[in-house]
Amino acid sequence: MSLPRADKKLGQHFLRDAKIIETITSDHQDGDHAILEVGPGPAILTPFLAKRGRPFAVIEMDARFEELLRPITDNIHIGDALDVNMDEFLQEKFPGQEVLLVSNLPYNVSVPLLTKFIATPAITRMTLMFQKEVADKVFSEGKNSMGSLQALTCAYFEVKPLCKVPPGAFMPPPKVDSSVISLKRRAEPLVAFDLMKAYEKFLRLFFSQKRKQLGSVLKSSYEISAVESALVPIGHDRTIRAEALKLSDVIHLFNFLESKK
Numbered sequence: 001m002s003l004p005r006a007d008k009k010l011g012q013h014f015l016r017d018a019k020i021i022e023t024i025t026s027d028h029q030d031g032d033h034a035i036l037e038v039g040p041g042p043a044i045l046t047p048f049l050a051k052r053g054r055p056f057a058v059i060e061m062d063a064r065f066e067e068l069l070r071p072i073t074d075n076i077h078i079g080d081a082l083d084v085n086m087d088e089f090l091q092e093k094f095p096g097q098e099v100l101l102v103s104n105l106p107y108n109v110s111v112p113l114l115t116k117f118i119a120t121p122a123i124t125r126m127t128l129m130f131q132k133e134v135a136d137k138v139f140s141e142g143k144n145s146m147g148s149l150q151a152l153t154c155a156y157f158e159v160k161p162l163c164k165v166p167p168g169a170f171m172p173p174p175k176v177d178s179s180v181i182s183l184k185r186r187a188e189p190l191v192a193f194d195l196m197k198a199y200e201k202f203l204r205l206f207f208s209q210k211r212k213q214l215g216s217v218l219k220s221s222y223e224i225s226a227v228e229s230a231l232v233p234i235g236h237d238r239t240i241r242a243e244a245l246k247l248s249d250v251i252h253l254f255n256f257l258e259s260k261k
Contacts, residue, residue: 015044015104015129017169020180023162024102025049027127027182034094036123038081038103038113043068049102057093059084082112086120098124107131107174111149114138118156119196126157126183129165135179144243147210148203151250155190155199157183190251195258202254210242217242222257230256 015021025048034055040046042065050056050072057075060066069076075093077084090099101123105113110130117123130138137149139159153159162180167173191199209217215238218227228238234249242250 013104013170013172013174014042015165015169016171017165020163020165020169021045021048024127024129024180027102027162028100028125028184031098031100031125033100033125034090034097036090036093036099036101038101039106040069041065041104043072045102045104046072054100055094055097059089082109082116086116087122090120090122094122098122100125100127102127104129107134107176110134114149114153115200118153121185121193124185127162127180128183129178129180131174132164132177132179135161135181138181144241146207146243146245146247146250148207151203151207151247152200153183154247155251156193156196157185159183190247191254198258199254202258203250206250206253207242212241213239214242215239218257222260226257226260227253 021044025045032054034057035049035052037046037049037056037058040058040060041062046058046069056073057077058069058073059077059079059081060069061078061080063078066076066078077089099122101117103113103126105128107130110128111134114128117126134149136145137147138153139150139161160182162182165178165180167175167177169178205217205221206214214231214236215224215227218224224238230253231237231240234245234252236245236249245253
């Protein structure tokens with residue numbers, strides 16, 4: 001059958017570059033993970049992932065693609081991944097197994113999906129494609145590049161860029177560049193997993209005005225004396241800006257201020 005037309009409302013762009021397809025589907029070859037593909041669309045990556053011979057399932061929002069996916073796997077969930085209780089879903093599909101999640105994330109929901117995946121302990125590895133602008137917020141080594149999304153992701157995952165993807169690699173081509181990122185869950189998280197919700201809330205405040213002096217940003221929620229005390233061990237004062245701090249500094253400040261509540 002011919003491919004259904006890409007749905008702009010769902011942010012669909014179908015990958016067609018063979019080299020990039022190989023790069024994505026060859027990531028995380030070590031280990032015996034089950035594999036979950038989110039948003040397989042017209043089964044571009046799907047046959048290569050299924051060939052690994054690991055337990056395999058897909059979540060696809062667009063029911064038009066079920067006919068294309070069915071010859072590859074019967075393990076298909078039609079629905080929005082954001083609405084799926086991921087812990088229960090993975091326990092049902094892959095009981096007791098670690099999971100590699102692969103997805104060409106829809107640009108309009110990539111951040112809430114990433115946050116959902118981070119909060120799912122069974123997902124221990126991921127290969128994810130983002131709009132380049134979002135990918136740079138997930139991981140960047142540039143000066144003053146630290147932000148809430150990077151501080152959250154890197155507290156729980158080791159992250160590395162895998163490849164850049166130009167618009168011409170898709171049909172239809174998007175108006176922006178994309179990037180693929182490889183993630184591996186840390187054996188020991190840098191922030192306790194049961195504190196993740198509190199850490200997310202802290203990061204939203206911390207980076208809400210990341211070019212403003214940190215003392216001014218945090219004084220609405222914390223005693224300024226506690227903020228100043230927290231900054232001393234990392235060699236800064238209240239005039240430092242959030243974007244200038246390293247991940248270890250951000251985590252230190254969270255742990256210190258959380259302990260003073």
